[in-house]
Amino acid sequence: MGFWGTSVSQDLPPTQHQPSIQRFLDTYGLEYTPDGQYIRWSNSNKKHPRNWPAARKIYDTGLIIFLDLFATCVSTAGSAAADHARNEFGLNKTLAVFLFVSLSLIGQMSGGIIFPAWSEAFGRKKLYIVSTGLYGIFCLISGMSPSLAGVAIGRFFSGFLSAIPAVVVAGSIEDMYNAKDRVWLIFMWAVVANMGLALGPIMSIYIISGLDWRWVFRISAVVTVIITILLFGIRESRPSLVLEREVAKIRRESGIANLKALNPDHTPDLKTFIRIGLFRPIHLFFTEPIVFLVATMSAVAFALIYLFTEALPPIYMSMGFSTTSSYLPFFAICIGLLFGLLTRIQDHRIILRYQEQGIPLEPEHKLLGFSIGAPILAVGLWWFSWTIPPAVHVHWLVSTAALILIGYAVNEFDSVLAGYLADSYLGYAASGFAAVQLLRSSMSAAFPLFATDMYDALGANVASSILAALATVFCILPPLFSRYGRRIRGLSKFAKHSLQVYQENGVDKHGF
Structure with missing residues (x-):
């Protein structure tokens, strides 16, 4: 059994x-x-997804990763839209942020429970197509509805549907790529998703300045319709x-x-789907130490960007930036994401060295980026905390440089830990990542709500220092993962089951 x-x-x-x-x-x-x-x-x-031609894999993975990029952009775009829509609807800032940002993330959290298990049981392709088409419709509702209720419905359900690229892409990548190639694909996916977080506020503020906040969602609807059409060209990868x-x-x-086909899904x-699928992510979160720790660290790093969508513009406006240009420091985070390429090159060298020595590749062998990213996140946040007003007045480039470090570290947390889950739970990576998404979405929904009050009450220096202190605590975890990760996986029934299923269904001759 x-x-x-x-x-x-x-x-x-x-x-x-x-x-x-x-x-x-x-x-x-x-x-x-x-x-x-x-x-x-x-x-x-040749019909197994791992053996598909390179051109086929590039089209499929490229399209679904772009889908995640755009959906993430629209998610953080809600922050600037909220700031402008609240005057139209007579809302206070916190309620506006809840309706335009947090409500979308609550929807994503709900979808993150359902869709990974659905994709593992019933396939990926139809889920991508149907959800993206519906996503465009709900974006259009958000951009066209004259009532606040219509906007709220549009934001919740667009968030609900955005859980598919946010969570299922990890499973699709595992379907098509072995451990060596997954290093690069997970990295690319994480870079693109995190870049979407940083580009969303910039995209929205410039659309709003040229048109109005409703056009953010109208344009989003048009783009997703185009993506939906292109998704008909992908193959089922489960x-x-x-x-x-x-x-x-x-x-x-x-x-x-x-x-009978050997079908563990x-x-x-x-009833079986609900018992096995829907409760699996929740079960994993509370019973698998790896999932719990990965979810916590990844969620805090991810939610940090959502907090910055509210915190950064006022800080840079205090330095003399205009309302529109105060969102441009998010580009520094994007630059930091790209530096992860250096870490992936080193990961590749490590993998080749193990292969040359005939040593089986373990998930713990690819934690270099996490070991580097944890202290860099702490350093970046401390640096940022004490190079901004009101306590410190230096050139804006000094604090912006710290955002480059933060961008690098956030991406390392995301890509390395997502890869670690993919390698630990293999064909059931989407379920493991759903547990991460559950906490990530809830934290991302909460952080923007208290960001403004926190920074106003404590001041930007102290408020940012609290985040830096939390990041400092995380620095003790990479060596624990490296030393005890294999032992923890060995005690995990689900990790053992995932490996068994992989060995029975996989086509790689050299394991994972």
Whole structure:
């Protein structure tokens, strides 16, 4: 009996139809499991997502990563929109931020519970297409509705649907790429997503200055409609679902109805889906130490950018920036994200060294960026805290340089820890990442609400120092992960189950 109710028969007698069915298996590049009860992928099968042509993978991953970039931009774009819409609707600042920013993130938190399990059980492609189309509709509702209720509905459901690229992309990357290539793809995804966080406020303030706040969401609707059309060109990447389709073809052609695909994601009814899928992320968060720690650290780093959407503009306006130009320091965060490329190059060298030495690659071998990023985040926040008004008056470039460090560190937290989850939970990475998204969305929803009051009450220097102190505490965790991570994974039933499923369904000859 597998974890979470998945069962794999241990009966050893070969199937009665094996001689007659072998030619079909050879034609489709499939094989029997050692017990002769199920059909699985062979290593050379070109239809397995890991073996797709490079051009196919580039199109699919490039498009879904861009989708996440744009959805993230629209998420943080709500901050500037809130500041301008509150006068129209007669709202105070906190309520406006809640409706335009936090409500979207609450929706994303809700979607993050449902959609990863759905994608693992029923596939990725249809989910991407339907959700992106609906996302465009709800963006249009936000931009066209004359009532506050309509705006709130549009923001909540657009956030709900944005959980798909925010969470499921990690699973899609794991579907198509092995551990060596995932280093780069997870990095690219994290850079793009975090760049969306920083570019969203800039995008929105310039649209608003030229048009008005409603056009932020109207333009978003047009872009997502275009993305929806392009998504029809991607392939289904969930290996178990693609395998089911291949075995179904063999059943039709051979007339043998009792052939079974090795499908650990099979959910025969809604009750099973709810028990296995919807509660899995919550279960992982409270029972898996790795998921709990990764979720906490990643969520704080991610939510920090949402806090800055409220905190940074007033700080730079106090230095003489205009309302529009006060959002430009977010570009410094974007620059910091790109420096992660240096860390990925070093990661690549480490991987090659282990391969040359014949040492199996472990998830803990790719934590370099986290080990560097944790102290740099602390240094960057302390630096920023004491180079801004009201306590310190220096040139704005000094504090902006600190934002480069913060941008680098935030991306390292995101990409390295997401990669660590992908390597630890493999085909069920989306469920592990859903637990991260659950806490990330809730923190990101909360941080902007108290940012203004916190900075007004304590002053920008002390308020930022509190964040710096929290980042300093995080510095003790990278060595703990490096030293005890393998032992913790060894005690995890779900990590063991994920590895078993991977070995039975994967096509990589050298493990992960």
